[in-house]
Amino acid sequence: MPTENVIWICSQAIFMGGAEMKTATLKIRRFDPEKDQGPYWAEYQVKVEENDRLLDALHTIKWEQDGSLTFRRSCGHGVCGSDAMRVNGLNRLACKLLMGHLPDKVTIMPLPTFRVIKDLVVDLEPFFAQYKKIKPYLINDEPPPLSERLQTPEQHARYEEGTKCILCAACTTSCPVTWGDPHWIGPATIVNAHRFLFDSRDRGTAERLAILSDRLGVFRCRTVFNCTECCPRGIPVTDLIEQVKRATLYGDTTDT
Numbered sequence: 001m002p003t004e005n006v007i008w009i010c011s012q013a014i015f016m017g018g019a020e021m022k023t024a025t026l027k028i029r030r031f032d033p034e035k036d037q038g039p040y041w042a043e044y045q046v047k048v049e050e051n052d053r054l055l056d057a058l059h060t061i062k063w064e065q066d067g068s069l070t071f072r073r074s075c076g077h078g079v080c081g082s083d084a085m086r087v088n089g090l091n092r093l094a095c096k097l098l099m100g101h102l103p104d105k106v107t108i109m110p111l112p113t114f115r116v117i118k119d120l121v122v123d124l125e126p127f128f129a130q131y132k133k134i135k136p137y138l139i140n141d142e143p144p145p146l147s148e149r150l151q152t153p154e155q156h157a158r159y160e161e162g163t164k165c166i167l168c169a170a171c172t173t174s175c176p177v178t179w180g181d182p183h184w185i186g187p188a189t190i191v192n193a194h195r196f197l198f199d200s201r202d203r204g205t206a207e208r209l210a211i212l213s214d215r216l217g218v219f220r221c222r223t224v225f226n227c228t229e230c231c232p233r234g235i236p237v238t239d240l241i242e243q244v245k246r247a248t249l250y251g252d253t254t255d256t
């Protein structure tokens with residue numbers, strides 16, 4: 001066997017052998033409106049490896065201890081945004097948290113603000129209703145050119161951060177302004193407004209700025225930064241919000 005293959009197999013063995021097991025306690029806020037008088041806490045002990053994700057631990061509970069435990073998940077890789085939940089007081093994606101990075105006791109709640117449908121699943125209809133308000137699609141009724149609507153790399157870079165949003169709602173539900181008024185449009189909607197406001201191909205600036213300057217618009221933001229701290233995509237949410245504030249103030253997006 002070639003030497004490099006032997007080295008590769010040895011390093012794999014060390015890695016496998018080095019995976020430490022521990023027993024984690026997951027304290028989960030549970031509520032089934034069809035049968036419970038109110039929410040309550042339930043604790044589960046799960047054997048996990050340090051490289052397991054919190055989502056794996058939740059699956060272990062669901063598949064081996066209590067099949068009624070309810071949570072959303074789909075991709076398992078930080079792309080679909082469906083498994084946002086409050087973990088030890090911070091909004092996080094369960095599929096992006098390694099058990100080795102968490103303490104032995106983990107407290108898990110549904111995202112705050114929105115109505116709990118069951119356990120860790122909340123009703124995100126109000127969140128998506130806010131999102132739809134800012135018309136999250138390209139607006140341009142000019143006759144299309146013969147080829148694509150071309151952009152320079154610089155023009156693309158101007159709005160690229162906003163394209164990373166996976167609409168997980170972690171930012172909006174971590175914002176104290178949303179806690180006080182769930183009708184406020186919230187940071188996720190503003191990030192998606194930014195994505196089109198600063199797109200050189202878009203012509204919907206005036207109608208979006210009218211929505212953003214509303215009483216429930218961008219100026220309700222108090223620059224608290226919770227949104228930036230919790231964004232699983234690393235989007236500089238507060239910075240984008242400040243850019244949208246300036247655009248709303250000056251009525252255009254050309255030099256903000």
Ligand code: SF4
Nearest residue numbers: 165166168169171231
């Ligand atoms: Fe989630 Fe970040 Fe998008 Fe907010 S901005 S919805 S935290 S991905």
Ligand code: F3S
Nearest residue numbers: 175221222224225227
């Ligand atoms: Fe809220 Fe983020 Fe503004 S937490 S107040 S939207 S900076």
Ligand code: FES
Nearest residue numbers: 076078080081095
């Ligand atoms: Fe898709 Fe976590 S399961 S982001």
